[in-house]
Amino acid sequence: MAHAPQIRIPATYLRGGTSKGVFFRLQDLPGAAQVPGAARDALLMRVIGSPDPYGKQIDGMGAATSSTSKTVIVSKSSKPGHDVDYLFGQVAIDAAFVDWSGNCGNLSAAVGPFAISSGLVDPERVPDNGVAVVRIWQANIGKTIIAHVPMTKGAVQETGDFELDGVTFPAAEVQLEFMDPAAEEEGAGGAMFPTGNLVDDLEVPGVGTLKATMINAGIPTIFVNAEAIGYTGTELQDAINSDPAALAKLETIRAHGALRMGLIKSLDEITTRQHTPKVAFVAKPAGYVASSGKHVNASDVDLLVRAMSMGKLHHAMMGTAAVAIGTAAAIPGTLVNLAAGGGERNAVRFGHPSGTLRVGAQASESNGAWTVTKAIMSRSARVLMEGWVRVPAAASED
The missing domain is CATH 3.10.310.10 (Diaminopimelate Epimerase; Chain A, domain 1)
Incomplete structure (x- = not known):
């Protein structure tokens, strides 16, 4: 009996704030997964190890919590005034679906560092030393996030003395500005208070x-x-x-x-x-x-x-x-x-x-x-591992 081989896909495992997720450049995904749909969802679920009736995600990169069952896709932005597009997928643990309905604010802190390190930001916009300002289009909710990423000797600075409760070790501070954060696509015509009332x-x-x-x-x-x-x-x-x-x-x-x-x-x-x-x-x-x-x-x-x-x-x-x-x-x-x-x-x-x-x-x-x-x-972010994730070939073709 013939068995499908595993394929490998370039990926980076990052902590952002108090969450962890698997980050991909859009261009590195298999062709069928470069567009929204069942093939993309199937691939990301297999990467994370879902759906898992045991609720452990043993056969994947997830760690069986909402904070660690996360995926991110980043690409160069075609939207004026932005450097990259950022798409977040919250992978269900014991059910077969990926929720694309919102953003992850914690992983937002890792998008700028990942984008710079992955060559997705124009080098002219990235100083050798100082702070790189990365303009992020959050594609799930149609909003702009401005990330202030510290740079040292041409590389993203990840170590530092910024402490964040919920994260054991200190790291470099990444300040985030969530511009015009009231949702536009959600609820009653996009109102900040969809019922019209504060209470x-x-x-x-x-x-x-x-x-x-x-x-x-x-x-x-x-x-x-x-x-x-x-x-x-x-x-x-x-x-x-x-x-x-x-x-x-x-x-x-x-x-x-x-x-x-x-x-x-x-x-x-x-x-x-x-x-x-x-x-x-x-x-x-x-x-x-x-x-x-x-x-x-x-x-x-x-x-x-x-x-x-x-x-x-x-x-x-x-x-x-x-x-x-x-x-x-x-x-x-x-x-x-x-x-x-x-x-x-x-x-x-x-x-x-x-x-x-x-x-x-x-x-x-x-x-x-x-x-x-x-x-x-302010949050912090750090690369935990980079290289390739491996999944059975069928997962990238569904």
């Missing part, structure tokens, strides 16, 4: 009527008060992820919020939309011990936030959700803003399961409508 009464069968801020910024996110669903906002992963009833409750909130935001037309569609929207719960500052053993004092933060990703409580905070947090905090009257003490503010430091994170946003109001010009945060 809504969200009816969730079996849970009750919850106050909710539903926002499209960075990534569609549903914010509720921790207290309203029986939490304090100091929870770590095990408190939620080991409780099937808690996971079911939060997924039900997510489904009804998605329906109210106009992201889905019926509740059953939520099963094929795992990446977006996110659901998060907020609380006023309180002290707790982070997952690393670090003590976070109430005075260290403006508010507490816990967020769900792919059906589980995230170990830190998704970068795109951080953009949503910063944006909502900058707009007086949202649940996020109120948890942070209310009033006008252009930056917040929030507590998450791994520690704290600061994010800024520039918001303004005109004729009753809010706009945000950009959100800013």
Whole structure:
């Protein structure tokens, strides 16, 4: 019996922020996978090791969490004023699909370094020493991200003393600017607040009527008060992820919020939309011990936030959700803003399961409508491995 050989595809395995993913140049993918469709999805799933009924992704590059079941495709941009196009694919772990509905803010930090090292940025735009400004078109959501990438002696600088809670070792800082982060393709005509309200009464069968801020910024996110669903906002992963009833409750909130935001037309569609929207719960500052053993004092933060990703409580905070947090905090009257003490503010430091994170946003109001010009945060990125991934030839032909 003849067996299909394995093929090898140039790839780089990178950490960006608190996530890891397999990065490809578009031109290096097999021909059938250079365009959207079933062949591309099948290839990326096989690379990551999905679908895996065991939930471990042993036979692939994934590591069985939402933070590590990720793929990125980068190419030179044909869009004026941009250097590269960046496409993010969130690979489901135990189901056969790739969710293309949103961005990964953490891996956004690795796109600029990867693009420079891969020869996708015009060398004239990259200084030998200093900071390279990489203009990224985020193709999933049609938004611009500006990455400030440190350079030393003609190479991307990856080592440094920038510390990021949720990442064990320090590295070089990569500042990201998410330009005009309110989504345009999502929800009711692309409004930042698709219901038209800063706070809504969200009816969730079996849970009750919850106050909710539903926002499209960075990534569609549903914010509720921790207290309203029986939490304090100091929870770590095990408190939620080991409780099937808690996971079911939060997924039900997510489904009804998605329906109210106009992201889905019926509740059953939520099963094929795992990446977006996110659901998060907020609380006023309180002290707790982070997952690393670090003590976070109430005075260290403006508010507490816990967020769900792919059906589980995230170990830190998704970068795109951080953009949503910063944006909502900058707009007086949202649940996020109120948890942070209310009033006008252009930056917040929030507590998450791994520690704290600061994010800024520039918001303004005109004729009753809010706009945000950009959100800013710092992450880090590092190449973990580069070379080729290998997959059975059939996976690249499906």
